[in-house]
Amino acid sequence: MYQSRLPNFIKKExxxxxxxxxAKILVRAGFVDKLMAGxxxxxxxxxxxxxxITNLVREEINALGAQEIRMPALSPKExxxxxxxxxxxxxxxxxxGRDKKEYALGPTHEEIVVPLSQKAIFSYKDLPLALYQIxxxxxxxxxxxxxxxxxxxxxxxxxxxxxxxxxxxDSFYEKVSFAxxxxxQRLGLKALKVEASGGTFSKYSHEFQVFLENGEDxxxxxxxxxxxxxxxxFEENKGYCPLCRSFSLKIGRAxxxxxxxxxxxxxxxPFSLKYKDKEGKENLVLxxxxxxxxxRLMGVLAEVFHxxxxxxxxxxxxxxxxxLLALFGSNKKENRKILERARQIYKKLxxxxxxxxxxxxxxxxAGEKLVESDLIGIPLRLVVSQKTKDKIEFxxxxxxxxxxxxxxxxxxxxxxxx
RNA sequence: CGGGCCGUAGUGUAAUGGUAGCACGAGUCCUUUGGGAGGAUUUAGUCCGAGUUCGAAUCUCGGCGGCCCGACCA
Numbered sequence: 001m002y003q004s005r006l007p008n009f010i011k012k013e014x015x016x017x018x019x020x021x022x023a024k025i026l027v028r029a030g031f032v033d034k035l036m037a038g039x040x041x042x043x044x045x046x047x048x049x050x051x052x053i054t055n056l057v058r059e060e061i062n063a064l065g066a067q068e069i070r071m072p073a074l075s076p077k078e079x080x081x082x083x084x085x086x087x088x089x090x091x092x093x094x095x096x097g098r099d100k101k102e103y104a105l106g107p108t109h110e111e112i113v114v115p116l117s118q119k120a121i122f123s124y125k126d127l128p129l130a131l132y133q134i135x136x137x138x139x140x141x142x143x144x145x146x147x148x149x150x151x152x153x154x155x156x157x158x159x160x161x162x163x164x165x166x167x168x169x170d171s172f173y174e175k176v177s178f179a180x181x182x183x184x185q186r187l188g189l190k191a192l193k194v195e196a197s198g199g200t201f202s203k204y205s206h207e208f209q210v211f212l213e214n215g216e217d218x219x220x221x222x223x224x225x226x227x228x229x230x231x232x233x234f235e236e237n238k239g240y241c242p243l244c245r246s247f248s249l250k251i252g253r254a255x256x257x258x259x260x261x262x263x264x265x266x267x268x269x270p271f272s273l274k275y276k277d278k279e280g281k282e283n284l285v286l287x288x289x290x291x292x293x294x295x296r297l298m299g300v301l302a303e304v305f306h307x308x309x310x311x312x313x314x315x316x317x318x319x320x321x322x323x324l325l326a327l328f329g330s331n332k333k334e335n336r337k338i339l340e341r342a343r344q345i346y347k348k349l350x351x352x353x354x355x356x357x358x359x360x361x362x363x364x365x366a367g368e369k370l371v372e373s374d375l376i377g378i379p380l381r382l383v384v385s386q387k388t389k390d391k392i393e394f395x396x397x398x399x400x401x402x403x404x405x406x407x408x409x410x411x412x413x414x415x416x417x418x
Numbered sequence: 419c420g421g422g423c424c425g426u427a428g429u430g431u432a433a434u435g436g437u438a439g440c441a442c443g444a445g446u447c448c449u450u451u452g453g454g455a456g457g458a459u460u461u462a463g464u465c466c467g468a469g470u471u472c473g474a475a476u477c478u479c480g481g482c483g484g485c486c487c488g489a490c491c492a
Contacts, residue, residue, distance in 0.1 A: 012442060012454065013430045017484050037484065089492065108492065142419060142490055150491085216491085261492080289492090309453095328451060335451090367453040374453085387452065 001320070003359040009033065009043050010372055020214055022302040023147025025311055029375040031302075031319075038144020038152035045376065046298070048319035050155065053294050053301075054134055056186055056316060057157050060179045064172075066130035066159055071112045073136060077102040079111040082270045091139040105138035110267045110289065113160045121285060123276045124164045128172060132159035134294065146214055148299030149255055155295040161288040162268075164275060169286045173262055176290045180208055180258050187297065188314040189304065191257060194219055196230040208258035210300050215255035224248035255300050256293075263287040311377025312397050315417050320357040322349060322414065323378035327366040327385035334386055335362075342384040345392065345407065354414060380414060 009030030018024045018034075026032045031046030042050050058068065077094075080086035086094075086104070093105035106112065113131060120126060137156045144152050159176065163169040177193065184191035191208040207230060209219050218231035225244035231251065240247050265284040268274070274282045305312045315321065326342035328335040339360060346358045357378060359369050366385070373381055374397070383393035383402075394410050395402035405413070 011429060016430070017425085019485055023485095034484090083492095085492070090490070091492095110492080139491080143486095143488095145486080263492095266492095325452095330449095330451065365451050365453090365455055367451080367455075369451095370453045372454080383452080385452065393452095 001355075001357050003357055004361050006030075006044055006357075010375060018147060020146040020149065020299075020303075021306070022149065022299040025306060025375075026147065026299070026302055029311055029377070032148070038141060038150065040148065040151065040295075045319045049298055049301075049313065049317055050295060052317040052319075053187070053297050054155070054157075057183055057292055057294060058134065060183045060186075061132055061157065061159060064130060064159075064175055064179055066132045066161075068133060069116075069131050070133050070135060071106070071109050071116070073106050073138065075104050075106055075112055077104065079115065080104050083111055083267065084270075085111065091141055093138045093140045106135075107137055107139045108156075108289075108291070109133070109135075109158055110160070110263070110287075114267050114271045114273050114287075117160075117162055117285075118271060118273050121162060121273065121275050124278060127162055127164045127275060127285070128168055129162040130159060130172070132157060132290075146216075146299070148295050148302075149214070150216065151295065154293060157292040157294055159290040161290070162273075163286045163288070164277070164283070166286060169262060169264075169288055173260060173288050176260055176288070177206065180260070180290075180292070183292065184208060184210070184257065186316060187301065189257070189297075189300065192219065192221060192228050192254070194221070194228040194230055194254075195233065196259070197233050205259060205261045207256045209254035210257050210304070211252050212255045212300065212303050213253060214303070215253045217254050217256055219252050219254045221250055221252065222246070222248050223250055255296070255303075257297050257300055258290075258292040260290045261288060263289055306377070307398075309371075310375035313377045313379060315379045318377070318379050320355040320378050321417065322354055322356045322380045322382055323359065323373050323376065324349070324356050324382045325359045325369050325373060325384070327369060327383060327387075328362065329386045331386070338384055338386065345382065345384065348407065349414075352411070379417060382410065 011028045014024045015027045018027060026046065027034060030043055031049065032040040032042055034040055077086055085092065089107065092107055095103050097103060117129060117131065121129060134155065134157045136153060138153055141150060141152050144150055161172050163172065189210050191210050194207045194209050196205045196207040209217060219228060220231050220234040221228035222241040222244060224246040225241060227241050227243040239249065241249055264286055268285040268287055273285045275285055276282055301317065302311060305314060324342060324346055326338055328338060342360060346356055349356045377397055379397050381395045381397060388404060391404040391406060392410055393402050394405045394413060
């Protein structure tokens, strides 16, 4: 991609109306634009990151044998009345159509997926079933906060599973848990699996929490064993770990990037979602639901991976793998050569399906290009200039030192990045 | 939803109640080019509404909006 084609949303200063780091840097570096509190536009660079995360999540969820669907964001009041959540779901966005009918904008989709699955679940032979979607969610939050960490409109992966018996639900729940661990691991995040309240309907739940200064949750965990609980359910004792009994309990702030629930029959019951077993007897379907906040993850990644100069994206979600800069001098003839060399490199890399952002802009100074490159945070930077002669300067965003290399050794460096 | 802080060109900032200024950006021209280049020139602003006052960006009230703390967050 030629950088001259990118609309330039990069700012010289941090926005004054944001305080959380992820909001400040993502706005400044031109990844997102704020439309209103808790609602952001994803600009070209930001959308690329969002889709990288989306695809990574999709891969792992597909590997569970789940089927992707896309449910509507708009849904009728009746479905929500059926479960009582028209009244009880505080953050439900409600609207009225010209037909005077009332609708909800989906904050989560149990009310939609249950009647949907009813059309495909009749017998024990139709189970288990797992459906998921990656879709924009709406929640009328009392307070949007911390940039992408809590928005009124956000991207979420929501998976719903359907089972004939508890054992099957339990084993699928564990499989999802492992898939989640893989997802966060691939994103370079240390996510702690934490016991949490099941909320109004469910007794059991686990959250996946990433330690962050400005995370919303407080986590009690043991530095000695695997004990970890959300502070909201932690019961005070004499200071030792309830699991391993060592005095190694710690507390930390974290942001919830995923959660998994065993819903049991809480949603199949109001919709009478049943299947016939081998004896022809009708039973309620057991359900689980599993969410990952995709856009929140993008905010968390910005919070975790940066330095004073800007973002440092992990390679597998970076908007591009390589940032190729052509730095020009005063000599026009020389500049033409530099541009030509850079263009050759760009062509070779793109022919190898390597994603390259090519800063070939003539009207930007070398300094500005370098500063912007650091802000954007693409993992590898290549520079062609008068200084590099017939070599190419290679630098990893996360490292201090650059080195001059030939194209072939640069190619092997890029390949080893993966 | 309670509390606090705050709203000035696109961005970031200044202006005792007394001429709304500066920098960056953007447009044009020239010179520049390895860490946000320089000159010339143009462009663009006091969130909205009322009040106090000879005079309001500044004081008062109301609204709207943003951030933060808390409550809330199946």
